[in-house]
Amino acid sequence: MNKILLGLKSLLVLAVVYGCGPAKQDGAEANVSFTLQESDLPDYEKNIDHSGLINALGDRHGESIRTGEHIYNNVCFNCHGNPEQVGSIPTAFKFWEDTFKVGKDPYSIYQTLTRGYGSMPPQVNLTPVEKYDIINYLRETFLQKDNPEQYFDIDSAYLAGLPTGSTKGPEPKEFKPWAEMDYGNFLINTYELVGIGAPERERSTGPVQPLKDENFVNNNFAYKGIAVRLDQGEGGVAAGNAWMIFDHDLLRVAGAWTGEGFIDWEAILFNGKHNISPRTVGDLHFENPVVPAWANPATGSFEDPRFMARDKRRFGPLPREWAHYKGLYQFNDRVIVSYTVGKSRILETFGLETTADQPVFTRTLNISPSDKPLKMRVAPKGTSVALVGEGAVLKEQGGFVVMEVAPSQAAKIKLLMGKPGMTGLQTYAQTSSAPESLELLTKGAPARYPQRLTSEITQGTQDGPFQVDIMNPPFDSPWKNQFRLSGLDFYKDTNKGVICSTDGDVWLVEGFTENTGKLSWQRIASGMFQPLGIKVIDEEIFVICRDQLVKLHDFNGDNETDFYESFNNDHQVTDHFHEFAMGLQVDKEGNFYYAKSARHAREALVPQHGTLIKVSKDGLKTEIIATGFRAANGVCINPDGTFIVTDQEGHWNPMNRINWVKKGGFYGNMFGYNPPTDSTESGMEQPLVWVERDRDQSPSELLWVDSKKWGALNGKLLNLSYGYGKVFVVPFEKLGDQVQGGIFELPVPRFSTGVMRGRFNPGDGQLYLCGLSAWGSTQPQLGGLYRIRKVEKPMTIPVGIHATKYGMKLSFTDLLDAGSVQDISHYTVKTWDLLRSRKYGSKHYNEQTLTVTKAELDKDKKTIKLTIPDIKPTWGMEIQYEIKNKEGSTVEGLVQNTIHQLGEDSAW
Template structure:
């Protein structure tokens, strides 16, 4: 089976069509419940021969089943699982026991796959043939015998009822965008180095928490900088020879050659969960997961780092031992900067040949030190030789070791060949001498000189908000996926920077001049899953999974010449789920980001599931709060506290919006060293439990900072990665507890999950960027948007109070007293949740509460609902249908949580 090549075309069609499902305050899906309307589908979908597609399954039954199984295992299994193993989203539909909501016949299932429904995103990456292959597999494997009530026979009568078009759609063609992208000549990630005959991966299964695999002997470069060594276009993914530098341990983890770079098995590559990419091809040599340089104080290689429960060690070496300083780039050359003791080291890599066989080279320039330094080059038996002066080669402890001469600056080139390579010592006489690397760290010519443009599609929606679509240039020469994950602006507010989780940073111009176009320039690449960006004093900082990076341009061409490791205290493991999310800076210059925990597994390191502070100089890392599961970003509050969202899952019965206290624990008992009390009293309570029907996956919050947004200025917004929405967050504080709810802004549902937002001080409007890479229902890979507030009434609830007598809602605009007073205009429901080690929770103890009286406040903007049965509750939904002061109907819904009841109103 081949993943289809019309994926990008389908996405572009969605972009052209705008992908704007109907919107309302209640539900932004189309009236039928589908995410995409028929008008938003590719043209071929409107002329498909469904009869022919289904009839043709009989002629290719075995091939169809194999193809469907492949698609299911690679795309669907992660979320849906199978009868023996629950998927990563246990609430996803179970074909072997569930009841279809849209329809159980093949054509109805096809519509669900094509248009999406509820939490199920439209599968724009599949051709019609592939969709019917997966339907065939589901019917024959799961439904026919295990769920026969949902099995519909395909007979002549049924076939005659189906559309009979003239096409069967595009033929499936191989398309792997993650492998075709030009990442530049280096790419930082977590990699497993293996040879050609590597054993199958060990992946544990069962109920959560999943047991740890025995990975103690696997060669993981948790902070691996993969560098392409051979010449040619296309970057690291198109190479044929590579070397891996691990900046936790200052070691070369290994070097390999072949027709492929890696197997691309990872959540942000081919979508696979619980897996890290492996090298493919011929592994010429490798070094174990241990310090490459001996401790300058002791001369020993003993690893002092944090040891996890499974025996592995994580995090960087102590700074006084060795410290990664960053990465320079000059043309396609990569120069690593680090220290060992007092010595400053620059290192670059190269490739030479001896009688057609590759020789990997390491060129090191090191400053004087007060003592000899030792570095393991490779295991004994590897072909190794030195060129230059200032170091000698020895054997020690089963390794070939380089020992430097103290008290002098030196240049050395190390030649490394595969075990058994002959003639290497003789070759040193003709190999070029080691370079002086200082000349390569001052800035070089632009690697990405092209300036790309994209059109701005201005919104003309009715109502108080208009949405402009500012999509990136998807036809870039580097085949970027543009899964946008963070943005910020410069003092010149027409300019901004945007990062993507694929490793890029872009300089974008045209935000406030409104020329109808944006100009995009790629200024950095190869970073490890950037998921936050911040401009501080005109300098760019990026949150990556392995480090907080500061970008430097030395020669004024805007491109990054030095990727400074501003802080690399990150404890990185091989687990797919531990994203480093968001980036904020307080008034003192300290940085904050959130680090997710492992999915369905207990934490291995203290940083799993935490809010992290980095000092303004980058020299100190501090854990601020713990107990998060999947913390997607950080909001810095005016009072110096924080808001961190979290996702439904194990120990999280629903999504959480947390008003975070320093030292607080936020509920994930799979986190590192959780408190002994696993009940609700042992954790901090969220501001609101967000029901999955409202948002499948909340992302970052931000405060409205714009007078143009009128009554919303100073209010709190919550962004939705899961459903591509934006919510207002009305809240109150009773004692030390903040509580409140969410209300969906009346804007169209975005085509991507929304990740980050910033108000531009130049035009006072909200800019949003987003992506779809894991767990979002939205089909588009990435997108950029602007929400403009226009001069129309909003009538939006921005305040909420829960009292012993009922609920008070405060609105942005005046309301009609007569319509407010009619208690038939309100429906109030409540429910409980069950928090446990299981994934999520259904509703328990659902109730409908009676509103006995409704009254408009003196300000004409507040409604007091008298509810005699009110009491604290996990979840509440308040639906209303009233009129504003102009007589216009206003309908909406607030979903909230009540922890405590305040004092009642005066009678």
């Protein structure tokens, strides 16, 4: 069978919208609004022998079906499921019962796969052969049997009418960018440690939501696992043959293993799998259970005091006074972790030695004097353990080999560890080198990534008030980085900035304001756990990761990070794939804020699931500000000290929502931790707007315009779109305690990635955006960097909205033509309701078209008053208009909004 080209989930998922009604049966309709234009396609797509590829399916039928099934089950099944099992996105297209929108014949489906349509992303990493294999599998497995009306009969006339060509495109090839990237010699993630012959994972599934909890009490998860490569060689942790994992919640070595292959890469941000965490691959030499490694110095007890979840597992770090992870030093390919136990400071590094062709795993510890005796569980009884050095002894206690350290004296020791039953370890310990001093490795090291990479800036020349510059990263990097960019910020020297990627990197980027047409990129940090926000404070870099808030330190002036300080690691991390730590903002007092997503289709296990979180300026305190979020993609701090947090359509969320957040507020997700008893709308805070999925499939972070160069938009609110790669302005009003409003799409081209984060550069006053496609975006490119420049042309953009008992007011940036405004035929106003429930999303209910009886231009010449006699509060409203500005140019637009209350307007 051909090797399968497996891209990321966002690139291979067969998407939410395939349709309802064919465009035509002999090929996709020319006027279908595909995501990609024909000019965006690779040249070979213009010369494909479609008839030949379809005919060949008969000759290689078995192979083709197996190939299509492999793609579907490994990637597409995540969202789409099958007739017996609902996918993780219940609204995703169901091939066994739904109706195609773009056409049901193979070529039409091919066009949808190739070019994308609606929420369906273009499958840029599938070859033509593979696309027809997946089409063949869908037709033979689902359509012919369960959905025969959508099964198209192929005949000679149909084949003769297909576009002609002479090639079948490039050959399929194995493609696993997540496994080929050089992450550096460590990578922090959640890992499950298993040995050879481990049983299949337990994964709860089914149509009833929330899904039940699996029984993972006895599974060895390192929820904050620092995986360190121990053998020598290039390529980083993914290319190694021997590893150890240090769990910085419990300050334990979770285990060590060897083999061909690092992990199985089963995870949403690796191979795209949902509801799963990666497992180790190979021979597990020893492991420790998920309990504290060090006894409480005050009591001598190993009893775990941490928060116990509903499923009887415990999560989060140990109490600071007991033990606390301080951070990670990098010295060449060495990793040195720093932590405290009681009042003792400990430096620890990991290594690999060999005796009689058997691997010996080493732990070197430098332990400062303690005021109390210290005890550490090294490994379960039976594991081969030896000790080199002075200041500690090994004993057996409670089923473990335990290291005891006497008080009031420093200890420098090396532990040697091997498989149970390993022979000769004690003899080998007599000749093993003495434990080294680690302090010398904490002062800075030569750069591990000395190369400076360069990328070109493509200057935008679009018509209209905005021009977009493409500033793509150097995708041909020597470390095969995916550049899934997830956050950016600028230094005081605004020509320089820092950008993080969800693959674990931070880049120092220069060239933003010098206008040389180029950017330089320096990799200054790597190996972190899914960074999704970054902030520069007094020239110091802070990064929010899934496991901790990290402060980066450069000790020797080469810009590269020598110490990854754990500024705050109060994060409660479970094995669930969905609990991203999103965005990073800082208030005027210096406190930090980020949003933590909840578990998907499951009830929360820990209080932090689905919350807005505050970290104190000194990093010592964590506080939950608001609850009830499902997938909260980022934080915006408002001028009045409140917040805005977006959320995504799903269970208990009938549609996407933009939330103006109050402290202590609950925002609707009844699967959250300890939700209120009232599950109705009155039991939650209402959003600023319910965002219709056709407008934006997945809103990300909002920000306030802070630039005089943006004219009338200065001081206004913008919303970024991860789902569709757009930017919206958010007009709103406040009636009593309720903020309500809508969204309007800025007239800029859709970006080739989902847009995650944005910052205005104080140097040039323009908006810089970074984005990625990793889960659920329709946009095909893995990562991108962009600049939106405001130019001196009229905008005519709605920036104000007011709902009154008489109708709607829309205020624009520019003067309008009174004659065009007064023609009521230039407006269409529609409304609808939604149903909020435990089910995923909602269809429209009670759809109506409201009559506009009068339209007039207010005295400011920028505000339209639409008299709408039947207006009332509504979940969703769309106002379409076609007017002219003062210069006489026609302006078309659509505002999508929500009305919670109708205000008074005595001057109407």
